[in-house]
Amino acid sequence: MAQELYELPEGWKWTAWTDALEIIGGKNQKDVVTDDGQYAIYGSGGEMGRATKFLCPAYTTIIGRKGTINKPQYIEQPFWNVDTAFGLAPNEQLDTKLFFYFCCSFNFLTLNRSTTLPSLTKRDLYTLKIPLPPLNEQKRIVAKIDALFTRIDTAITHLQQTLELSKALFASALDEAFQKSASTRGVLTDVVNFIGGSQPPKAQFSDTEHDGYVRLIQIRDYKSDAYKVYVKKESTKKFCSADDVMIGRYGPPVFQILRGLDGAYNVALMKAVPDEVRLSKVYLFWFLRSPSIQHYIVSISQRAAGQSGVNKKALEKYKIPLPTLDEQQGIVSHLESLSERIGILEISTREKINDLTALKASLLDAAFKGEL
DSSP states (O other): OOOOOOOOOTTOEEEEHHHHEEEEEOOOOTTTBOTTOSEEEEETTEEEEEESSOSBOSSEEEEESBSOOSOOEEEOSOEEEOTTEEEEEEOTTSOHHHHHHHHHHSOGGGGOOOSSSOBOOHHHHTTOEEEEOOHHHHHHHHHHHHHHHHHHHHHHHHHHHHHHHHHHHHHHHHHHHHHSSOSOEEEHHHHEEEEEOOOOOGGGOBSSOOTTEEEEEOGGGGTOSTTOOEEEGGGOOOEEOTTSEEEEOBSSSSSEEEOOOOEEEOTTEEEEEEOTTTOOHHHHHHHHTSHHHHHHHHHHHHHSTTOOBOOHHHHHHOEEEOOOHHHHHHHHHHHHHHHHHHHHHHHHHHHHHHHHHHHHHHHHHHHTTTOO
16 A cells, blocks of 8 residues: 655655665574673564674664564664564654654554565565654654653553552452351352363364354353354253353463353363352352452462363362352342442543543644644
8 A cells, every 4th residue: 555645844845764764674683692692682572682783773663574563662772683673773864763753653554465474575665755844843843742642651551550450459349248258168069060061073163053053162252252163052061051150271361250151161161050059150250250269279270280270179179158148149239339330440441541542643643744
C-alpha cells in the first residue's frame, strides 16, 4: 500500500528516508555476545543480552525486520541489533526523537508482503517519506509531545494501579469471607467428587456442529469461541453444564477455576461435583478461587516431581469451611455483589486507558500535520 501524502504547512517538506536516515541491518550476535559486554543487544522484542561491539549509534530507533514489525523502540545508547531487526539512524537534518515518534505513528504492517510471518525489507522502507519541518520546529514538537506523553503515561500508570488494587482488594475479601464463614471444616474429598475428562480421538473432531454431536470443551474455550470443536455425543460420557465448577488441570496457569459452558469436557479439565446437601456449587466455585487455596495448590503442584498439573491428592485433602447452606448463600451474595462492582470499575478503568492510548495516537497524527 502506497504511503498517503497530504498537504504540509508552509516551510515543511516531504523528505525521503533515503535522504534523512540510514537503515542499519542487524547481524548475528554469536561473535560479540558476552555476559559483561559494554553494549546492549536488541531485537524487536527488547534487550537480549550484552555485546563487545555495537552496530547502531546512540539515539537510534529500532524496528523488527521479521515478526514484531510495528513496535519501534528508541535506544539512547549505542547497541548491537540482531538480524531480525533494523536500526534506523537519522542524519543531522532530522531530530532523532521526532523520527521515533513518526515511527510510532506509522503502521508498518501496511508494508508487510508476507502471508505468514510479518516482515519488512530495506527496499520498502526506503520508499517512505517523512513530513519534515525546520529543525527548530522539530525540537519544539518533540518537547511538546514529550510533555503531553509524560502526563498521559502518568495517568495510565495510575489507572493500571487502580486495576491492580481492585484485584488485590477482591482477593483479600475472598479469603476473609471464607476465614470467617464457619468453625466447622471438612476435607474437600468428603464433600466434593472430582471427575476427570475424556479425550475422544482427534479423527472424530468436527469444526461444525451436526446432529448427534456435542461441543468438546477445552480450557481455552472459556476465554474464546474462536476454536470450537465438536465430537459425537456417543464418544464420551463426561459432560458439564454452564453452572458446573470446572478446574483447569494443566497450565499455565495451573488450577484455573471455570464455569459457563455446556458440553463434553476433555482431559485437561475436571469437574468438581459437590454434595449439594452440604455444599452449594456457587459457594464451592468462589472458595476454589480464593487466594489461600490457589497459592497452596499452585505451589505444591509445581513442586511435585514429574507433576505438570494440579496435584489432585493435595487438592482432595484441603479443608473447606462448611457453614449452613443459608450462610453459604449469604457469603455468595456478598462476593458476587462485590465482584460485580469491581467488574464495572475494571471496565470503566480499561475504557479510560484505551481512551488515553488513543489520545496519544491522535496527538502524533496532529504533530505530523503541523497542528500541534
